[in-house]
Amino acid sequence: MDLIYLLDLIGTFVFAISGIRIASRINMDVFGASVVGFVTAIGGGTVRDLLLDSHPITWMADMTYPLVILAAVPFTFLMGKRLNNYSKTIFIFDTIGIALFTIIGMEKALSFGFNPFIAGMMGMISAVVGGVTRDVLCREVPLIFRKEIYATACLAGAIIFYLGLELSLPENLNYLFTTAVIITIRTVSIKWNLSLPKMKKV
Numbered sequence: 001m002d003l004i005y006l007l008d009l010i011g012t013f014v015f016a017i018s019g020i021r022i023a024s025r026i027n028m029d030v031f032g033a034s035v036v037g038f039v040t041a042i043g044g045g046t047v048r049d050l051l052l053d054s055h056p057i058t059w060m061a062d063m064t065y066p067l068v069i070l071a072a073v074p075f076t077f078l079m080g081k082r083l084n085n086y087s088k089t090i091f092i093f094d095t096i097g098i099a100l101f102t103i104i105g106m107e108k109a110l111s112f113g114f115n116p117f118i119a120g121m122m123g124m125i126s127a128v129v130g131g132v133t134r135d136v137l138c139r140e141v142p143l144i145f146r147k148e149i150y151a152t153a154c155l156a157g158a159i160i161f162y163l164g165l166e167l168s169l170p171e172n173l174n175y176l177f178t179t180a181v182i183i184t185i186r187t188v189s190i191k192w193n194l195s196l197p198k199m200k201k202v
Helices: 003-025 032-052 064-111 116-137 151-166 172-190
Strands: none
Touching: 003 032, 003 064, 003 116, 003 151, 032 116, 032 151, 064 116, 064 172, 116 151, 151 172
């Protein structure tokens, strides 16, 4: 098992936890919360694969992903409010998750022969669509549309990753550098409460 695959599974696990936690806050039952956790974890990758016409869908070809998501259900309910004590850890893994999903989405699109712009869009879709779907199912305005620099961090990471490819950086170094950039942007934006300018009423 290589490092990128292991971190991808950890990111999937943490994304599932985030979906289950938000669903529990609006009093969904166990089944509903599990569904929300599932779509949060695999939503972006599924949409990406459908747009790229890539079959089979990644999580359908590797049952490790559904098993990891299923494991997140009892883990979240057993840990309950204690997860709040690990919010910083979860934030780090969540950010690592979106970084890895950005990279994986870009690599897949580039391997299919798409241009860098489309590849960057596929990377962002891989990273954020699951969270958007989660928020819609939980009747909230999606996080990326109302606060925090989230999708923008993914786009910045996508640009950095592509530049690394053009400069022929070693693969693992490019992964680490891209992930570090996304983590830094996310951390700085939250610490100093930075966000994109709001639209004025028209």
